[in-house]
Amino acid sequence: MTNASPPLVGRPRIGWAVQAGLIAILPTQLFVVPFGLVSGVVASEIGLDLAQTMFLSIALFAGASQFATMELLRDNAPAVIVIATGLAINLRFIMYAAALSPWVREAPYSGRVAVGYLNVDNVFAAAMVWYRAQPQGTPVERVAFHLSAAVLTWVMWQICTLVGFYFGAAAPDYLALEFSAPIAFLALAAPVLVDRPSWLAAAVATATALALHELPFNLNVVAGGGLGIMAGYYADRALEQTQDEGAAQ
Amino acid sequence: MSETFWFAVPILALGTFALRFIFLGYFVAKKPSDEWARALKYTPAAILPALAMPAVLFDSSGAWQSDPTRLVGAAAAIAIGVATRNVLWTVLGGMAAVWATTAVLTVF
Numbered sequence: 001m002t003n004a005s006p007p008l009v010g011r012p013r014i015g016w017a018v019q020a021g022l023i024a025i026l027p028t029q030l031f032v033v034p035f036g037l038v039s040g041v042v043a044s045e046i047g048l049d050l051a052q053t054m055f056l057s058i059a060l061f062a063g064a065s066q067f068a069t070m071e072l073l074r075d076n077a078p079a080v081i082v083i084a085t086g087l088a089i090n091l092r093f094i095m096y097a098a099a100l101s102p103w104v105r106e107a108p109y110s111g112r113v114a115v116g117y118l119n120v121d122n123v124f125a126a127a128m129v130w131y132r133a134q135p136q137g138t139p140v141e142r143v144a145f146h147l148s149a150a151v152l153t154w155v156m157w158q159i160c161t162l163v164g165f166y167f168g169a170a171a172p173d174y175l176a177l178e179f180s181a182p183i184a185f186l187a188l189a190a191p192v193l194v195d196r197p198s199w200l201a202a203a204v205a206t207a208t209a210l211a212l213h214e215l216p217f218n219l220n221v222v223a224g225g226g227l228g229i230m231a232g233y234y235a236d237r238a239l240e241q242t243q244d245e246g247a248a249q
Numbered sequence: 250m251s252e253t254f255w256f257a258v259p260i261l262a263l264g265t266f267a268l269r270f271i272f273l274g275y276f277v278a279k280k281p282s283d284e285w286a287r288a289l290k291y292t293p294a295a296i297l298p299a300l301a302m303p304a305v306l307f308d309s310s311g312a313w314q315s316d317p318t319r320l321v322g323a324a325a326a327i328a329i330g331v332a333t334r335n336v337l338w339t340v341l342g343g344m345a346a347v348w349a350t351t352a353v354l355t356v357f
Contacts, residue, residue, distance in 0.1 A: 027337050028336065028337060030337060030340065030341065031336070031337070031340040034344075046250075047250065048250075048254070052251070052254055052255075052258075055258065056254075056258055059258065059259065059262035060258065060261065060262050060265060062265060064297075064300055065261070065265065068300070069257075069258065069261065073250050073253060073254060074250075076250065076253075077253075078253070079253045079256045079257035079260075080257075082253065082257040082258075082261065083257050083260050083261045083264065086257075086261040086264075086265065087261065087264050087265065087268070088296070089296060089300065090264075090265045090268055090269075091268065091289075091292050091296065092292045092293045092296060093265065093268045093269040094268045094269070094271060094272065094289060094292075095289040095290065095292050095293070096269070097268070097269055097270065097271060097272040097273050098272040098280060098286065098289065100272075100273065101272045101273055101276075101277045101278075101280075102280075104273070104277075105277050105278060109274070112270075112273040112274060112277065113270065113273075113274070115273060116266065116269040116270035116273045116274065117266055117269065117270075119269050122336065125336065175348070176318065176319075176322075176344070176347050176348070176351070179318075179319060179322060179344075179347060180340070180344060181304070182300070182301040182302075182304040182305050182323065183301075183322060183323070183326050183339075183340055183343040183344060183347075184340055185297045185298075185300045185301035186297070186298070186301045186305075186323065186326045186327060186330060186339065186343065187326060187330060187336045187337075187339035187340045187343065188293065188297050188336055189293060189294060189297035189298055189301070189330070190329075190330030190331065190333075190334050190335070190336065190339050191334045191335075191336065192293050192294045193294055193330075193331070194334070197291065198291060198294040199294075201291040201294040201295045202294050202295065202297075202298040204295070205294075205295040205296070205298050205299040206298045206299060206302045208299070209298075209299040209300075209302060209303050210302060210303055210306060210307075213303045213307055213311065214311060220299070220303060221296070221299045221300055221303070224295065224296075224298075224299030225292070225295045225296040225299050226295075227295075228291065228294065228295025228296070228298075228299060229288055229289075229291045229292055229295045230288075231291075231295075232288075232290070232291025232294060232295060233287055233288040233291060236287050236290070236291070237287065
């Protein structure tokens with residue numbers, strides 16, 4: 001998958017990193033495409049015009065919050081709710097940035113700005129895997145990997161949003177394209193549900209979100225997320241204390 | 250809707266960029282404190298299911314989901330997700346389950 005030739009000492013192997021990024025991210029386009037198409041379809045269904053659709057897609061570039069925003073706009077939610085819900089849903093990006101930062105700390109500022117704007121779930125996951133597999137890589141190479149994967153995803157996302165916006169009405173119902181969004185969310189959760197605190201967080205969040213599902217404006221998601229994070233946090237602390245006690249014996 | 254859109258979305262976009270950039274820009278050399286990091290670690294595990302499960306278990310009118318293709322699709326996605334911990338297989342498997350169930354129900 002990567003070049004076998006040894007690195008030229010001192011010269012960043014940008015081409016190698018770019019190629020690795022494209023190859024790593026290509027399989028994930030299999031859900032970027034339907035997700036983007038559905039995003040465009042929903043935008044046209046709720047009555048956004050082309051400028052609004054593309055602005056949402058380009059400025060936000062985050063599928064989950066785009067969907068939530070569109071639902072809230074359709075339900076005439078106040079702006080404050082739209083903003084608060086979107087930010088709650090996007091809180092995970094702060095964690096992603098914290099995870100990336102030690103790997104790309106020494107890279108140029110403009111590179112980090114681009115990485116920040118373009119950081120989405122599949123790119124972040126692919127980047128973390130590659131950085132750990134290539135610990136000898138330089139920060140510039142890591143930025144190159146991230147940006148090549150992210151730019152491809154960005155381009156596909158915008159194209160599919162456009163296509164969905166214009167041709168969405170023609171999509172057959174049996175493809176259930178709009179269901180690819182919840183499926184994608186479940187799929188993105190799968191890699192992180194690896195220990196008991198995570199499962200507890202997911203269970204508490206799910207139970208809360210289901211119990212409060214009649215609340216307007218996706219408030220059940222925000223409430224579920226908040227309680228779930230707290231549950232995970234306390235379970236994590238309890239687990240650590242138990243481990244400390246066990247080690248002390 | 251248009252006024253809300255052009256007021257809320259730019260602010261949300263800027264806020265989202267701030268979330269994405271805080272630890273890559275000025276604070277790139279800082280880590281979140283241990284306690285914040287401990288809490289932030291559970292953000293995806295909490296928010297993603299909270300987003301997904303109501304959409305799976307309730308239909309658009311708020312009543313319990315009656316469409317079996319969705320229930321089967323979500324169950325398949327959860328099973329495959331836990332088994333493989335691979336995003337791609339989970340999406341493919343979940344959607345394949347939806348289509349397969351649709352096909353079966355159309356035939357019978």
